Amino acid sequence: MTRKSWTHEGVCWVAGRKRTLPETIEVTDPADGRVIGCVPRGGVELAREAVDTASEAFPAWSRRLPRERGQVLKDWANRILDHRAELAKLLSQEQGKPVAEALGEVETAAEFVEWYGEEAKRISGEVLPPAKENQQMTVLRQPVGVAALITPWNYPAAMVTRKAAPALAAGCTVVLKPAKETPLIASALFELLMETNLPHGAANLVTGDAASIGDTWLGDYRVRKISFTGSTGVGKELMKKAAEHVKRVSLELGGNAPALVFEDADLDRAADAIVANKFENGGQMCNGINLIFVQEPVREELTERILARVKALRVGRGTETECHVGPLINQRACHKVQALVDDAVNxxxxxxxxxxxxxxxxxSNGHFYRPTVLTEVDDRMDLTRDEVFGPVAPILTFRIEEEAVRRANGTPYGLAAYLFTRDGGRIHRLTEGLEAGMVGVNGTSLSFPQAPFGGIKESGLGREGGLYGLEEFLELKFISTMLD
Structure with a gap:
């Protein structure tokens, strides 16, 4: 295997070829503000060309034998793993997260691709009981068509593969736009995909102006599916625009995840899990814990455990080996976090x-924020309603179970929720009663290739991961045949 050394001069990929443009967008390292690379500033023309080639490639790719589509994906997964170290370094430089976290993300990205490479050959239909004599009733699952994928900056490798892999496995062709803050890792992943036996045009990557690219894809009737991860506000606008052509839409949006810690919980286990989740990626995680609800009798015990762990976190450049928390993505993020903290203290x-x-x-030149713990937080404060998206752990208290559930559910969001207890009956009641698409019990890991990831209410529509993520890219066709 030849080690790759990506130049940080990212490219677009259209019809299987590298595309550059005279006008570019700079990519900066959030640890020091230094320009580390650039990507083409694409717009309407390149976005339309990507759909042209994806539309042309769709008939042949959708007719490929499922095992052949799966083999392309498994080859891509192996190439990602072969270059995991270089990819992790690139990801850490442009996004800021610690390189150990970046390596974990790259390996997770490959795991999603490998899993869907296996699932491609398991897409099946059904034979239904007939309603009449000499009748055959069947259901086929067929690919939706051209799928437009829009990925975020906080997990810029995993979200590329978590969207592209099921789309390609289903037989869809793809046009993808990464976030402007983190396009280099997406370009590198696509370079590895282009080295497989994927037909030219089956997957296309366009970087540049988000509004013009997104509007072009939303307005093109040939794009039959939109998959977006990002803010709730942008997701609502995409939904409105997608309605014009009745496109299928998957949205993974904001969250306000609560963690409920009861007095019978293993407090060391709870503190370990909460701090690991809350400060992963500097708190920039949609399913990250936003509010820590602690039952009053164990409030101080848990708080002291959390404080001890937070004080041990080392903040620094992501590429430093001893770093636990990297910079936030930009200065605007720092200002938002500070405003929410100030409001709470006031x-x-x-x-x-x-x-x-x-x-x-x-x-001095980066976007760093000291890991923060707040207590005596109550529901009047802005950070109980707004997603912090930063390294801040607000601790609230509750008296009884019903109060905890009511307050945890008192939000328009419903992506994830967590609870810590040894009471089996309580686990049963709360996993059903918490209004969230995902619930973690005595732990906080929720993203797995075989499991559905997504939320309810204003946290989104649809699911990624597992058979559920594959179904997002498949249409059902019913066939009724009268036999002679």
Whole structure:
């Protein structure tokens, strides 16, 4: 295997060829603001060309034998794993997360591709009981068509494969736009995909102006599916525009995930899981814990455990080996976090640790924020309603189970929820009663290739992962045949 050294000069991929443009977008390292690369500033013309080639490639790709589509994906997965170290370094540089987390993300990205490579050959139909004599009733599952995929900056490798792999496995062709903050890893992943036996045009990558690219795809009747991960506000706008051509839509949007810790919980286990989840990727995780509800008798015990673990976190450049928390994605993110912390403190929250940006020495040119713990937080504060998306752990208290559930559900979001308890009856009641698409019990891991990932209410529509994610790219066709 030859090790790759990506130049940080990202490219678009259309019809199986690299595409560059005179006008580019700079990509910066959030740890120091330094420009580390650039990508083409595509727009309407390139976005339309990508749909042209995806539309032309669709008939042949959709007719490929499922095992052949699956083999392309498994080859892609192997190539990702072969170059995991280089990909992780690239991801850490442009996104900021610790390289150990980046490596885990790259391996997860490959795991999704490999899983859907196997599932491609398991797409099946059904034979239904007939309603009349000499009748045959069958159901086919067929690919939707051209799928437009729009991926976020917080998990820019995993989200590329979590969307593209099931689409390609189903027989769809793909046009994909990565976030402007993190396009380099997407370009690198597509380079590896182009080295497989994928037909030219079956997968296309366009970087550039989000509005013009997105509007072009939304307005093109040939694009039959939109899959978007990002903010709830943008997701609502995409839904409105997709209605014009009645496109199928999958949306993975914002969250306000609660963690409920009961007095019978294993507090060390709860503290370990909460801190690992809350500060992963600097708190920039849609299913990350936003609010920590603790039953009053164990409030201080859990708080002290959380504080001890948070104080041990090392903030730094993601490529540093001893780094636990990297920079936020940009200065705007830092300002938002500070505003929410200030609002909470002004309304009576107690700042137990952190609560400020890191601005001096090695942090002087980056977007760093000190990991923060707040107690005495209540429902009047903005951070109980707004997604913090930063390294802030707000701790609230509750008295009884019914109160905890009511407050946890008192949000327009419903992506994830977590609970920590040893009570089997409570686990049963709360896993059904919490209004969330995913619930973690005595742990916080929720993203697996075989499991559905997604939310309810204003956290989105549809699912990614598992057979459920594959079905998002398949249409049902019913056939009634009268036999002689």
């Amino acid at each position: 309304k009576g929250a107690r700042l137990r640790y952190g609560g400020e940006p890191l601005l001096e020495g090695e942090y």
